[in-house]
Amino acid sequence: MLCDKLPRAKLTYLPTPLEEAPRLSAALGGARIWIKRDDRTGLTFGGNxxxxxxxxxxxxxxxxxxxxxxxxxxxxxxxxxxxxxxxxxxxxxxxxxxxxxxxxxxxxxxxxxxxxxxxxxxxxxxxxxxxxxxxxxxxxxxxxxxxxxxxxxxxxVHFGLRAGLLGCAAHVTAAEELAAQFAALGMEPDFLYVPTGSGVTTSGYVLGFKHLGLRTRVVGVGLIYSEREAVREVVRFANLTAEELGLDTRVEPGDFAMLDVHDRPGYGIVTPEVIEAVRLCAVHEGILLDPVYNGRAMAALIEEVRHGRLGQDRTAVLVHTGGVPALFAQNEALMAE
Ligand SMILES: Cc1ncc(COP(=O)(O)O)c(C=O)c1O
Known part of the structure; x- marks a missing residue:
């Protein structure tokens, strides 16, 4: 494992499942969709x-x-x-x-x-x-x-300090876990969708996949920063971590995509598209997405399907990064018609 030299406390149950979502794919009529169930990593309600x-x-x-x-x-x-x-x-x-x-x-x-x-x-x-x-x-x-x-x-604990680099490293390990699951299933998906806040989580997948030579393109769904800032942060965390781990690989902006939804209409605001994404996933797959991160990322994925950019010949994986307790804090917005 690439991060073996770093100290690590045991808090998770890994690997988390990688599940296909065939009923959701059929309902949307587009790409094959899989969900990496990091809402089941451990502690309270899992997540990244x-x-x-x-x-x-x-x-x-x-x-x-x-x-x-x-x-x-x-x-x-x-x-x-x-x-x-x-x-x-x-x-x-x-x-x-x-x-x-x-x-x-x-x-x-x-x-x-x-x-x-x-x-x-x-x-x-x-x-x-x-x-x-x-x-x-x-x-x-x-x-x-x-x-x-x-x-x-x-x-x-502050991602501007050492914690950012270590959070990236944790997701380099997650990238290795996913690469092994893809290999066991004999597939190499086209896209990996990751909700992007600080960029720490996304950076680990970008660095890990590039280092391992996977063709799967990481697509960050930028929820807090503008596209330019989010890309800058992902690259920065990835390269700090590569250096710390002694890897030759370096990440550049062209290595991944960043969908910019951060101001539509702002962080944490529940939109009709988010409500639809949460409900579609719940109704067709029995999986609850949170309304702040994964509901937004799934809404972005659905938008790509509807614009014809994720057709039936494509495979996309959403990393479910947890956050489910926010459903309860957003109960009124989620029940709005
Ligand atoms: C549930 C959930 N998903 C995704 C993210 C975004 O992760 P990152 O800040 O590493 O980009 C967060 C961050 O707070 C989160 O709580």
């Missing part, structure tokens, strides 16, 4: 994070840290899973919930990370466009200092 935290908290433990301190938005899957992972590894989880004073309803992920017993701080004055702005970083650092004074050794 258990893979990521195996390497990130493996690194934290190797450094002797006993506390994670993690900033993110109020419905963050990342905050739920970092807390579950810390609990499993005997660490303390401190969260900085951004963009809220903490008075909103405890629903979806915000219910779950409270049930998981995270210690919660808030940072209300926050803007998604400046995710890791200097004010937030300074706040986290001051908070970390108060825990150091209490005898803890904190690890700042």
């Amino acid at each position: 994070k258990p893979r990521i935290f195996e390497y990130v908290l493996g690194d934290a433990l190797a450094q002797g840290c006993d506390l994670t301190i993690t900033p993110a938005g109020p419905q963050s899957n990342h905050l739920r899973e970092v807390t579950a992972a810390a609990n499993r590894l005997g660490m303390k989880s401190v969260l900085v919930i951004c963009g809220t004073d903490g008075s909103g309803p405890a629903q979806g992920n915000s219910l779950l990370f409270r049930l998981l017993g995270a210690e919660i701080h808030t940072f209300p004055d926050w803007d998604l466009d400046a995710y890791y702005g200097p004010e937030l970083m300074a706040f986290v650092e001051e908070l970390a200092e108060t825990y150091r004074e209490r005898g803890y050794k904190p690890y700042h």
Whole structure:
């Protein structure tokens, strides 16, 4: 395995299944669709994070840290899973919930990370466009200092720091897992659709597939950054990680595609297309997609089918990166006609 030299904590049940979705394909009348069931990686409700935290908290433990301190938005899957992972590894989880004073309803992920017993701080004055702005970083650092004074050794979980590279590495390992599944099935799909936020997860598949020589083209569905920024971030994480792993492979923008849906109509907003994608997958396959990441990515895939770019001679795999608790936080939007 390409990442064997990195410290890794055990948090997942791998490999996750790779399942065909024949009824969904038939209903759409287009490409053969498969779903990589990373909603079943482990921890609470699975997703891409258990893979990521195996390497990130493996690194934290190797450094002797006993506390994670993690900033993110109020419905963050990342905050739920970092807390579950810390609990499993005997660490303390401190969260900085951004963009809220903490008075909103405890629903979806915000219910779950409270049930998981995270210690919660808030940072209300926050803007998604400046995710890791200097004010937030300074706040986290001051908070970390108060825990150091209490005898803890904190690890700042932040994709702008080492965690980004390690999250990419986790998905290089996922790419190796998928490549073995493709080989066992005797197939090499045309496309791998991955919902793209920070770009960490997508970068691991892009680097892994390129290094392994797979022809399957990774298609990021950019949900937070503009296309240019998302491409830049994927390339940056991939090449930092390639260097860390001692690989000769380097990633360039032309190695993958990025569909830009981030401003249609904005991060986390449930559109009629997302509702349709969630319902089609649920009704035809009995699989629940989340409305923020995978519902959007599946909606983008469906759009490609309807525009004739993913015909019956094509095969596309969606990586289901989890996030299912957001269904409960978005119940009203999802039931709207
Ligand atoms: C369920 C889910 N899918 C996909 C992503 C995007 O992953 P990345 O930030 O690595 O691009 C996230 C990130 O928060 C997520 O929670």
